[in-house]
Ligand code: SF4
């Protein structure tokens with residue numbers, strides 16, 4: 270039997286921490302759907318340990334179960350030794366990069382994500398295809414036996430705004446110079462899929478009297494990291510560290526929960542003896558999720574009532590990775606007229622998890638159905654959240670499961686309450 274891959278050997282000590290108590294079963298969204306041990310943290314750990322002991326080959330079956338994990342960290346919250354299963358999973362998935370990563374994925378991670386111009390062009394072409402005939406084309410592809418039908422839902426899930434956030438920001442009148450300065454990190458999903466959200470965030474910072482610096486940052490690196498392509502994630506992190514160093518801002522804010530948490534984890538990407546690690550730590554220490562930042566500054570008065578029942582969904586990367594749960598709720602509850610209702614299982618993953626809704630469509634939809642049932646039970650007219658991937662998934666879920674709820678980013682609701690007008694480019698979605 271072939272030896273376990275070195276990436277798995279590297280996390281052996283962490284595997285030994287598992288006491289097999291099974292508490293991780295209680296809140297694992299995937300285990301709740303499948304009911305099989307191989308879906309949950311204890312099962313993943315047992316698999317990896319068995320490959321180290323030579324009892325099982327590290328084969329496609331094990332790999333497939335590793336890719337079923339949402340990396341949501343719900344199990345970590347229940348686990349007595351707090352094993353960070355997402356790190357074990359990412360290390361084990363790294364074996365796939367060497368042996369089975371598709372050339373297309375490698376090209377996207379190494380050549381497109383590192384090149385903002387190429388990324389913009391690629392997204393523009395996809396948006397154009399969506400606005401023309403891609404939806405029909407994707408449905409036809411479903412007929413092919415080897416085509417993963419989840420990917421054919423891509424056009425239905427992915428918004429295709431006609432203008433990207435960076436184009437809109439470039440057209441804004443520069444504000445007069447101000448004492449307070451903040452750097453706004455533009456997440457890819459906000460730029461290309463939810464520019465309205467980005468504008469709402471920038472409007473809030475502007476109204477609060479901040480000079481807002483925007484730089485040509487690249488993708489934060491979370492997508493390749495999640496697939497185990499650590500080298501690509503490191504390359505993106507290196508680029509961002511350099512760009513953010515040159516920008517010389519004390520505070521870096523972002524309205525994407527995934528970017529917030531991953532930027533704060535940059536140091537862990539590099540070995541202890543790598544000189545860039547100290548700088549990665551310094552960059553991470555300056556990053557604030559926008560909700561966290563807004564909770565600490567003086568905002569203009571929230572005068573415009575939002576007379577709706579509103580609930581809040583916690584993105585995993587905000588609640589489980591960087592423990593931000595109180596700030597978004599407190600901000601919502603400052604809005605006059607708003608009737609806040611807590612969402613049952615608010616911190617359970619919605620099943621979005623990057624491209625999971627495409628790569629594991631059926632599983633993702635079963636996780637999403639539970640989330641939408643919970644949202645329906647609150648009677649909310651609006652569900653707020655702080656992550657573009659969650660917004661995409663929840664909007665798709667509202668349409669698919671017939672839940673009459675508006676899905677909004679927290680900053681969009683705050684802007685509404687400040688009576689700041691959306692800019693004319695908004696609502697021009699295909
Ligand atoms: S990270 Fe989430 S999906 Fe993965 S094993 Fe833990 S609870 Fe389950």
Ligand code: SF4
Nearest residue numbers: 287288290291293348
């Ligand atoms: S909760 Fe933690 S220690 Fe217990 S079985 Fe799950 S992974 Fe192992």
